[in-house]
Amino acid sequence: MRRAGAEKAGHAVNRRALLLGAAALGGSVLIPACGTEKKPLVGPPPVSPPASPTPLTEAVTVQKMRSAARNRDVNLVIIAPDGASRVGLPVCVALHGRGADARTFLDLGVQNALNQVVAAGLPGFAVAAVDGDNYWVDVGKGDDPQRMLTDELPGWLAQRELRPPSAMFGISMGGFGALRYARDHKDLKAVAVASAALFVSWPDAKSRKVFADRAQWEANEPLLHAGELSASSTGVWCGTSDPFAGADRKLIKALDPAVAKISPGEHNEAYWRGILPEAMKFVGERIA
Template sequence: MRRPGADGVGHAVSRRGLLLGATALTLLAGCGTEKPPLMGPPPVAPPNSPTPLTEAVTVQKMRSAARKRDVNLVIIAPDRGSRVGMPVCVALHGRGADARTFLNLGVQEALNQVVAAGLPGFAVAAVDGDNYWVDVGEGDDPQRMLTGELPGWLAQRQLRPPSAMFGISMGGFGALRYAREHKDLKAVAVASAALFVSWPDAKSRKVFADRGHWESHEPLLHTGDLSASSTGVWCGNSDPFARADRKLIKALDPAVAKMSPGEHNDDYWRGIMPEVMKFVGERIA
């Protein structure tokens, strides 16, 4: 995987960071690892006081009390202009991934296109989640992290509170769940949203405690709580969640509803990223 910035996208990489990356690659090669590690910009220490975001792409570890663990905080901004006071779109990843997955999906290139088209710039902030971004007990509550902790982390970097959401797969479920409680969001975009048309389907994921727990969170059962005018839905016709996403489109009649050729993979998400970021950019300011 290419490290962000290898094609000229702006962010600083220290000599120490490069040496650490080279050392990690050497060790992995010696262990016979087949897949290269997921690379990103070198980590930097969290600020102790409000500090403007000076690099276009950063990856930091933050302690989440809501999740009782350290999580990645990835912030991606356009590579030009001041980031101080930028609005923020939160990006939620799919199952089995983490926040760093957005480093390889063309997010910054799409943000640069938004700015080049004359729209105001904004930042994308991603954090690690799990369990369809809902509280399943065991002291792990991703929704509480998004609501109670993430705004403070953004404020430390002189960024605005979240005003838009973007979710892929499991993250689509989480973004729609978040939107039910945050009706002031200006944009909610979901791609290949992992939604469930029945309890047996949801139960097979081994996440929800029981049917009542699933029903309380399932976006398809609460479309009345969502804003059609601020929602965009993208899904590939060959995606295993295509049927569920078509049901969402029929029930909600969102501002954008695009079913197109594609599967449930990075190629599809990378292909639609410019459209998604444009959708958010037209609304977030």
């Protein structure tokens, strides 16, 4: 097994080299305002990068891809079960939180969770993650993560003999993006979100300084479009001490998803690591 060493700051990245590391998940989050006049409060800081990132193997790779939709290079992280051929595997796309990138999934225990899925007798699948921003939607900045997911990612997966995306997993901002993607892709077999960064009001959303105006936020906010989501293929996990717990409870009430678990935990890596095996099992039960 080859292990990737840490890169020095400012070091030029060889396009053929595999990258290794894990960025902080999430970023600051907001406590939903009680009224339209109350200023949203700032939530916890980003999670510190892990001290011991997962080593790259044949089943765990990172490459740079040029995204025309995002007008930049992005990381493409692919994680498959240990010892399994990736050829023909179905794919669950993983969307990261604000301030992170695709490499953050390298140290969350994704491969261990996939190994547990296979050990339980469920079909194996791969997890593919890419870099995103702006809550994974087009906010008019010449950067459209949703178009990247729809128009570019399937081709990148096909080049690696993987099947098109059939499931989504999103953390924090990635939960917002996964639910937004699901509205336009009714054929998804599973959508799992953890600590989904949802907003109960325009003042909450506006304070993020991402959406151009209220109309743009309303067009994308999952809480305002729960009727366009599939309850039977959706799972929602959130910690009781998470600043987004109130908003996620509203999603659960509106959608009545197949899995709705509000359990002890905060908006941090420890919570996401804890629920990951269950979330991957949820996907594995539906993705075949």
